[in-house]
Amino acid sequence: MLQLRPNCECCDRDLPPESTEARICSFERTFCHSCAEGVLGGRCPNCGGELVTRPRRPIEKLAKNPASTERIFNPQGCAKAVA
Ligand SMILES: [Zn+2]
Numbered sequence: 598m599l600q601l602r603p604n605c606e607c608c609d610r611d612l613p614p615e616s617t618e619a620r621i622c623s624f625e626r627t628f629c630h631s632c633a634e635g636v637l638g639g640r641c642p643n644c645g646g647e648l649v650t651r652p653r654r655p656i657e658k659l660a661k662n663p664a665s666t667e668r669i670f671n672p673q674g675c676a677k678a679v680a
Pocket residue numbers: 605606607608609610628629630631632633
């Protein structure tokens with residue numbers, strides 16, 4: 598199951614599961630829209646993969662499959678990937 602992380606790893610902005618601002622890579626590293634499109638240039642700084650819009654989990658599914666509450670904040674890892 599996809600981990601819906603609660604914040605942007607780059608700027609620590611809140612990204613609730615219903616947010617349309619969340620971007621995610623294939624390793625579930627989670628960023629906000631402005632970091633993803635801005636400083637990161639659309640690439641994950643960790644794996645170099647593409648960042649895509651995180652799908653929103655339907656609200657009725659969140660009851661049984663809640664979003665992650667573990668905040669991951671890693672501002673020093675927040676630079677453009679060396680493609
Ligand atoms: Zn951010």
